[in-house]
Amino acid sequence: YPVENVRNFSIIAHIDHGKSTLADRLLELTGAISKTECNKQVLDKLQVERERGITVKAQTASLFYRHEGQTYLLNLIDTPGHVDFSYEVSRSISACQGVLLVVDANQGIQAQTIANFFLAFEAQLTIIPVINKIDLKNADPERVEKQIEKVFDIPKEECIKISAKMGTNVDKVLQEVVRRIPPPNVNVEDPFKALVFDSTFDHYRGVIANIALFGGQVHKGDRIVSAHLGKTYDVNEIGILRPEEHPTESLYAGQVGYIIAGMKEVKEAQIGDTLFLQKHPVEPMPGFRSAKPMVFAGMYPVDQSEYSSLKSAVEKLTLNDSSVTVNRDSSPALGAGWRLGFLGLLHLDVFNQRLEQEYDASVIVTAPTVPYKALLSSTKSIKEYGSEDITIVNPSHFPDRSQVLNYFEPVVIGTIITPDDYIGKIITLCLNRRAVQKKLVYIDDHRVMMKYLFPLNEIVVDFYDQLKSLSSGYASFDYEDAGYQPADLIKMDILLNGKPVEELATIAHKQKAYTVGKTMCERLKNSIPRQLFEIAIQAAIGNKVIARETIKAYRKNVLAKCYGGDITRKMKLLKKQAEGKKKMRKIVLHMKMMV
Numbered sequence: 001y002p003v004e005n006v007r008n009f010s011i012i013a014h015i016d017h018g019k020s021t022l023a024d025r026l027l028e029l030t031g032a033i034s035k036t037e038c039n040k041q042v043l044d045k046l047q048v049e050r051e052r053g054i055t056v057k058a059q060t061a062s063l064f065y066r067h068e069g070q071t072y073l074l075n076l077i078d079t080p081g082h083v084d085f086s087y088e089v090s091r092s093i094s095a096c097q098g099v100l101l102v103v104d105a106n107q108g109i110q111a112q113t114i115a116n117f118f119l120a121f122e123a124q125l126t127i128i129p130v131i132n133k134i135d136l137k138n139a140d141p142e143r144v145e146k147q148i149e150k151v152f153d154i155p156k157e158e159c160i161k162i163s164a165k166m167g168t169n170v171d172k173v174l175q176e177v178v179r180r181i182p183p184p185n186v187n188v189e190d191p192f193k194a195l196v197f198d199s200t201f202d203h204y205r206g207v208i209a210n211i212a213l214f215g216g217q218v219h220k221g222d223r224i225v226s227a228h229l230g231k232t233y234d235v236n237e238i239g240i241l242r243p244e245e246h247p248t249e250s251l252y253a254g255q256v257g258y259i260i261a262g263m264k265e266v267k268e269a270q271i272g273d274t275l276f277l278q279k280h281p282v283e284p285m286p287g288f289r290s291a292k293p294m295v296f297a298g299m300y301p302v303d304q305s306e307y308s309s310l311k312s313a314v315e316k317l318t319l320n321d322s323s324v325t326v327n328r329d330s331s332p333a334l335g336a337g338w339r340l341g342f343l344g345l346l347h348l349d350v351f352n353q354r355l356e357q358e359y360d361a362s363v364i365v366t367a368p369t370v371p372y373k374a375l376l377s378s379t380k381s382i383k384e385y386g387s388e389d390i391t392i393v394n395p396s397h398f399p400d401r402s403q404v405l406n407y408f409e410p411v412v413i414g415t416i417i418t419p420d421d422y423i424g425k426i427i428t429l430c431l432n433r434r435a436v437q438k439k440l441v442y443i444d445d446h447r448v449m450m451k452y453l454f455p456l457n458e459i460v461v462d463f464y465d466q467l468k469s470l471s472s473g474y475a476s477f478d479y480e481d482a483g484y485q486p487a488d489l490i491k492m493d494i495l496l497n498g499k500p501v502e503e504l505a506t507i508a509h510k511q512k513a514y515t516v517g518k519t520m521c522e523r524l525k526n527s528i529p530r531q532l533f534e535i536a537i538q539a540a541i542g543n544k545v546i547a548r549e550t551i552k553a554y555r556k557n558v559l560a561k562c563y564g565g566d567i568t569r570k571m572k573l574l575k576k577q578a579e580g581k582k583k584m585r586k587i588v589l590h591m592k593m594m595v
């Protein structure tokens with residue numbers, strides 16, 4: 001295919017605005033898939049995506065489109081819309097020259113519409129606004145056009161109004177992709193140069209890397225080099241994705257496809273890496289900024305004997321998802337494990353679910369925490385921690401106030417879009433979360449966009465759910481990293497029968513210490529089943545206990561039931577008690593602490 005006939009584009013949108021449905025229609029129209037009911041959201045391949053109805057992983061499909069006597073090669077990359085996965089969006093975008101910005105005709109612009117728009121805008125891509133779901137009874141495409149004009153400064157004449165569900169105007173979308181999006185600016189005569197923008201691991205075939213060719217051509221059997229490690233490989237298989245793998249003999253500049261070259265190691269197919277021919281080395285491309293984890297949690301095998309199989313599962317899954325950071329960690333009760341960093345809580349949840357479903361692994365996840373920082377004061381503590389400026393991702397490593405000049409907490413700028421009826425309630429919610437308002441503007445007659453500076457730990461867990469419920473589901477939320485601010489932090493220990501349980505310690509803001517301690521004790525009380533012995537649950541800061549709950553023992557003294565001689569029965573009962581304790585430990589650690 002001549003480069004002039006290639007178009008690379010992504011579909012971006014707020015969650016549920018219809019990206020995957022539109023992708024299905026485009027695939028059908030171009031004959032990549034047949035028009036059957038069972039092909040709903042075909043690009044959502046993962047089990048977790050199908051179960052949750054969300055797109056987690058960006059997927060690629062090459063389409064052949066005949067238009068005005070010419071055949072065009074359209075490379076479509078479907079992207080996820082949830083805030084935790086915006087990193088996937090920015091990666092997909094780097095392989096594109098244009099995007100379809102899908103907006104629901106009923107809901108209008110939402111928080112992630114704005115975030116995604118700016119990703120494409122900053123990458124200087126052609127943006128085609130598509131107003132979807134015009135078949136809905138409450139659709140108001142004219143209002144959405146006005147919003148698009150006001151917020152994005154895109155003339156309303158440029159909007160395409162469609163129904164992805166019914167197929168209305170979808171052919172117009174393809175025509176406009178060809179007309180408005182420029183072909184990639186590349187040359188087939190240049191040396192081969194490809195960007196790895198995604199990679200997956202296959203149990204049988206090893207690493208399958210998704211690549212975009214920024215120059216030259218590659219053929220089966222070529223010897224290639226990956227710039228990052230400088231290792232050499234033979235190209236075993238190349239091809240395009242339609243969306244299933246479709247092997248070809250060659251790939252040319254401007255195309256998007258996959259490559260299998262005997263890479264077996266997790267680190268060999270780094271996302272953002274450049275591939276080139278051994279005989280024609282090229283300057284590597286800049287690659288990607290690495291994703292910054294916002295939430296950390298400990299992950300441990302339920303049984304230490306499963307450590308090595310879990311290790312390999314975690315490694316393989318992180319190859320599919322390079323935004324997860326992995327560090328070894330250990331805990332007194334749980335043994336050897338890892339401290340993993342995620343982009344958000346949904347990300348953590350999805351990772352956990354994928355471990356279970358795709359690798360059959362069972363894991364214990366400890367309470368999530370955000371990365372705090374401390375500036376240490378004493379030379380002794382600086383020596384102990386190895387640096388003056390430290391990041392704390394595990395509450396049990398929290399340095400004592402006596403060793404610290406200043407603590408810092410991560411902050412984010414949050415964008416909320418809501419109908420104006422809910423402004424009052426939302427402002428109260430934000431104030432309770434120690435947030436500072438930065439902006440409030442109307443985006444049309446009834447909708448406002450608010451910007452707040454939030455401490456990250458105040459929004460990672462249940463903020464979104466509360467926002468949704470107090471706005472009857474109408475408000476949307478997105479956030480971006482905004483660095484750190486000084487904060488008065490304390491470490492809260494949880495004691496069970498007077499013994500601190502390291503895995504339950506948390507870091508909290510002083511202002512919230514009492515509430516956090518009280519809630520934790522109550523939650524633990526409700527989740528630990530009654531035992532044969534009494535359990536005292538205490539929350540303490542240093543030596544000061546600030547909250548307490550008690551779980552009463554079963555009233556019966558079980559041992560009284562058996563008379564002296566029956567030693568086996570007595571042993572059995574004692575064993576049961578020990579198992580009860582073990583079970584309790586597991587329950588406590590399984591709990592995701594909502595603090």
Ligand code: GDP
Pocket residue numbers: 013014015016017018019020021022041053054055081132133134135136162163164165166
């Ligand atoms: P995504 O999260 O952006 O990928 O959204 P999906 O494609 O998964 O669609 C979300 C929901 O909206 C699904 O229930 C779709 O059936 C529905 N949907 C998508 N397009 C349309 C449309 O044009 N009209 C109507 N009525 N529903 C649609």
Ligand code: MG
Pocket residue numbers: 019020021044053054055080
């Ligand atoms: Mg989707």
